[in-house]
Amino acid sequence: MSFDLLNTVKGLFTGDVISQAAGQLGESESGIQKAITGIVPAVLTGLLYKAGSQGDPSGALQAAKDATGANSSGTLISSLQNNAGGWLSKGTSLLQNLFGSKVSTLITSIATFAGIKESSASTLLNAATPATLGTVGQYAEDENLNAGGFLSFLNSQKDNILGAVPSGFNLAGLLGLGSLSELGRKLGGITAGLGDAGARATESIRQTGRRASGSPRWIWSLLLILVAIILLWYLVKGCGGSTTETVATDTIAANNMADTAVAQVASPGTEVARESIKVSLPDGTVLNAYKGGIEDQLVAFLKDDSRPAGKDVWFDFDNLNFRTGSAEIMEESQGQVQNIAAILKAFPKARIKVGGYTDRSGDSLSNIRLSQSRADAVLAALKTLKTDNAQLQGAEGYGSQFAKAPATAPDDERKKDRHISVSVREK
Known part of the structure; x- marks a missing residue:
């Protein structure tokens, strides 16, 4: 040592x-x-x-x-x-x-x-x-x-x-x-869990990249699944069904934290139609994004010389989903990760750190491991997209440390605490 x-x-x-x-x-x-x-x-x-x-x-x-x-x-x-x-x-x-x-x-x-x-x-x-x-x-x-x-x-x-x-x-x-050996074993188990989670996240990204690069068939599979869901919803509604089962994906949603630049979140019980926009980058690349989303806000920040970078400057992903309880980024979320990679390429002086956050429900150690593995997954995804390593200053999982809603709060409140963010350290 x-x-x-x-x-x-x-x-x-x-x-x-x-x-x-x-x-x-x-x-x-x-x-x-x-x-x-x-x-x-x-x-x-x-x-x-x-x-x-x-x-x-x-x-x-x-x-x-x-x-x-x-x-x-x-x-x-x-x-x-x-x-x-x-x-x-x-x-x-x-x-x-x-x-x-x-x-x-x-x-x-x-x-x-x-x-x-x-x-x-x-x-x-x-x-x-x-x-x-x-x-x-x-x-x-x-x-x-x-x-x-x-x-x-x-x-x-x-x-x-x-x-x-x-x-x-x-x-x-x-x-x-x-005994003190009990403490040693527990600490060793937690550390091993963190390493295993990071390795699984990296392999998941590689597998997804291979599937995406090998064939466009996954796009058609996704479209067929969406059509089936819409058809099922129509049949249930048409038959007058009053009981439906909600299948929730574990979503990393945008969050309004103090001193943090983020996309605006709708209040519980309201629906906000998101406006699609084009975000132009200095190198001529044009991104498909949402108004007020991470791409929109991040590019505006990087172009504004009056706004300094720093460890307290965070932007939240607003279209990034993982499979429930895992660090596997869902295929439909790869687009936003790719957009962040394109932004970093267009702003070569930018330096970012990835942060992962969870709500207060569940075991705190498990939350830290999950948030760390998800942050690692996003960092790994950016690396597979040929992002300059010098622009990536690591990933950290904060678990529920900064969560605002109590563990007993409705999910609409707690989901605001589940998010992945990027901190702009230099610009």
Whole structure:
């Protein structure tokens, strides 16, 4: 492994740091040193627990990034001396984020294990937590890790971390686990699931591309299916049938989020006829699109020099559907993906990131996996369309992190939270 997280963090606690801490807290250096051997793997295990067992890798990643800057021996010493930078109080907040109501139990465990006062264990833990998480956050920023990449990184480090937890420390019991190996297995399973989903999504795109390029027969098949559906509807209506079965496709719909440029969504119970338009690109290409759709808004944005790009600038696909519960893009949705590829070709300076979102229903970990695999599927589709790789800055699944509607809301409300978007990072 090229980066050893555990030993990198341990390296922050130099002899000078141990000596300063002992002097400030009125403890022996051996007691402080022993406490650190329990604190560092405990904090990192809390991070594994939040990302894996609690199913919040995005929250774990953000917690680590929030501590970036605290990861130095000098900061540790100044924090212990006079709470410089407010890192001691920030450490309290970070600990609550990882361990919730179990922080006091953790402090008692450290004090008992190291033979120091609980007040000393508390101060040392509050100082060490930002330094520990800041090391993780700095690495995540340097490597530009998204939530999925962060999970994979933690999975690569978990054996070292869990193996360093002192025997008799009972961290597993504090976290409500049967054993720490249970945490390791769960994290490994989630990471493997993410990898498998991405691979399946990529293969699905390849298969679809081969079918589409090999023959136009799929177009006729689609038309026949549409005719059959219309005929069936007519027969049911004509026979006076009062009970119909609704077959729903899992649709990634447009969503109105704050500070996000998106297509307008109709209110529940209303029907809005969409106006077809032609969108002209600088290279002479003309796209078939909808007024207010992603092509219309994205091209207008890229042409407008007064509107800056940035990580908060998002545009939602408005005609992109997947097969239910999967990352397979339906054939009738390929046209919009192709339009985005054409737009990127016409605006070679543009750089985008793909984001996937779900509603709040279902298991949060499954939502993250599904949103990640769907975002990966769109990214893979753009690559098969010969999009310049330099223009594609990755894909990230956010699950239900930004969903607005509660899990119990009607589907008309929840479907606005299910979407795939592109963020324009450069233009």
